[in-house]
Amino acid sequence: MTADAAIDRQRYGRLLARTLPGVITSEAENERLLAEVDRLMRKTRLSAEEEKLLGLLVTLIEDFESKHYQLNAASPRGILLELMQARAIKQSDLWPIFGSKGTASEVLNGKRGISKAQAKKLAAFFNVSVELFI
Numbered sequence: 558m559t560a561d562a563a564i565d566r567q568r569y570g571r572l573l574a575r576t577l578p579g580v581i582t583s584e585a586e587n588e589r590l591l592a593e594v595d596r597l598m599r600k601t602r603l604s605a606e607e608e609k610l611l612g613l614l615v616t617l618i619e620d621f622e623s624k625h626y627q628l629n630a631a632s633p634r635g636i637l638l639e640l641m642q643a644r645a646i647k648q649s650d651l652w653p654i655f656g657s658k659g660t661a662s663e664v665l666n667g668k669r670g671i672s673k674a675q676a677k678k679l680a681a682f683f684n685v686s687v688e689l690f691i
Contacts, residue, residue, distance in 0.1 A: 569606040578613055581621035590614050598684070615684055633671045633690040634664065640683050654678040 581587050597603060597611045631639070640646070648661055655661040655675060663669035671679065676690035 563605045564609055565606060568604070569609060572606055572610050576610060576614070578610070578617055581617055584625075587618060587621050587625075590618055594618065594684075611684075619686060633676070634667055636689045637671070637679065638665065640685070644683070651679075651682075654682060 576590075576593055578590065581590060594611060594614050597607055597614075600607070603611065641648075641651075648665055649658075651661050651665075652658055655664060660669065664671055664675070671690050673691065676687050679690050680687035
């Protein structure tokens, strides 16, 4: 049984009809879909249909932003700081990812780089590509 077999097609269809995801061609459309992602991420538990929609929205947003923003020119630390600011994440929220308060502080202050293991955890935490942190 695949993950799609657990998806209620009618419920997923209603979510798609409400959200109207598609290739993003404007900043306004990107902001609209970012707001939808934010709404979904604030929920404590997502249905299988909501998880599938979230994955689709993130893919669409990443595609738009990779073409229109020069995040790749930024440092991994700079990207981390920008994501933290955009999502109101505090340093203490990242302690579990870095393993300690001290390591988190050193990374955020530029005294230590982000390891590959930490990059993977950060990518999962922020739901973005791991390449942003490497």
